[in-house]
Amino acid sequence: MGMKMIVAVHVVAMAAAVCARDLNQTMAATAQGWRPRGRPLATALIVFGDSIVDPGNNNNLPVTRMKANHAPYGKDFAGHVATGRFSNALLPPDLIAQRLNLKQLLPPWLNVDHTPEDLLTGVSFASGATGFDPLTPQIVNVFTMDQELEFFDTYRQKLVGLVGEQETRRIIDGAFFFVCTATDDVANTYFMTPYRAFDYDIPAYVDLLLVGAEAFLRNTSARGAKKMGFTGMPPIGCVPSQRTIGGGVQRRCDARRNYAALMYNKALQELIGRLNADPGFHTHVVYFNIYDIIYELAVHGERWGFTEMTRGCCGSGLIEVTQLCNTQYMGVCDDVDKHVFFDSYHPTQRAYEIIVDHIFKYYVPLMHL
Ligand SMILES: *[C@@H]1O[C@H](CO)[C@@H](O)[C@H](O)[C@H]1NC(C)=O
Ligand SMILES: *[C@@H]1O[C@H](CO)[C@@H](O)[C@H](O)[C@H]1NC(C)=O
Secondary structure: OOOOOOOOOOOOOOOOOOOHHHHHHHHHHHHHOOOOOOOOOOOOEEEEEOOOOOOOHHHHOOOOOOOOOOOOOOOOOHHHOOOOOOOOOOOHHHHHHHHOOOOOOOOEOOOOOOOHHHHHOOOEOOOOOOOOOOHHHHHHOOOOHHHHHHHHHHHHHHHHHHHOHHHHHHHHHOOEEEEEOOHHHHHHHHHHOHHHHOOOOHHHHHHHHHHHHHHHHHHHHHOOOOEEEEEOOOOHHHOHHHHHHHOOOOOOOOHHHHHHHHHHHHHHHHHHHHHHOOOOOOOEEEEEOOHHHHHHHHHHHHHHOOOEOOOOOEOOOOOOOHHHOOOOOOOEOOOHHHEOEOOOOOEOHHHHHHHHHHHHHHOHHHHOO
16 A cells, blocks of 8 residues: 555654664664574565555655655664654565565665675565556656566666576575555545546546556566465555545545455456466466455454554544654554554554465465465
8 A cells, every 4th residue: 555645734754764774773683583483485575566565665765755764653663763664563575574484574675785685585676655557656756666677677687696597596486476556546546636537437447557457467477476476455445544535424434445446356356367377477476355354454353352443543543644644743542553553544563464364374375385
């Protein structure tokens, strides 16, 4: 996902950027306490997408406001460092890297001095607030999905420099590719700006997104990806900010946003089925349904021990995200584990743990790692 406040109040960004040295040290210190529980299930974890999976690549972008490198982000991270992760602590790529017995934290591609070992076991190229609609990253000045692929090309060259072509091929062949994006297309570009909704109804917009998804999948496949998990959209209408904007006085889940997500998910599954059956397409792609588990948490979170499902932990919890969520101007809840959402758009680490458990239980087995 990404975020948005085109509704926005302008708040001066006081956020002190984390310097590469601090980040490097924090990551090294954190990693010391972690041990794998068994043999690695993949050679590497390679991630593309948006803020759900961006551990800090956006920190390097001078213009965008789509950053999480200020408190309260990272409030429960080692040393309380706001690395750029859009949550109180870890993101799904970190939790997945741990489950694959690879490492504790998946670093961003930018902004960190990687050790050779860190490069060999994978990085995230994701950029918060990007999407498949070419307008989506353009509106908020973040990296496009094509730029993420170009980063991958540079990454691959670095691997070749480190270990040679043959070993690089072995690493890419054995890597777990994880892609999570498209939510910002619907939440931000379609519903919050006039650029698309005027010309496209929801089915036509879903078609546009699928064109981008297919190009991305074919491009990634051509780069040698063999095993890939590809997420659909969450129930966007049930995210706190979208309840505030689209859910009326009662702040119900907004039906139109959920309808768009479900329609995209159906079309995406058909696309994935078609590509997997195409003899010219060499990636085994598994659809990760995140809609149902996030709907369950956002609507029936009490079954999972949550007490607050409709407001984020940051400020009022109704609208604050990225630069509007800042401890300089507002408080933060002290019972973050009782909240499904950390800001008005992004889940807490505890919610992410449940989502990643669900993915490992139902979908990762289909990847034949
Ligand atoms: C980052 O860490 C690596 C090894 O852990 C070290 O070689 C490098 O000098 C560090 N870079 C900075 C900027 O501290
Ligand atoms: C991805 O595919 C599209 C359509 O085939 C192409 O126009 C684009 O240049 C490709 N991008 C990259 C980074 O390979």
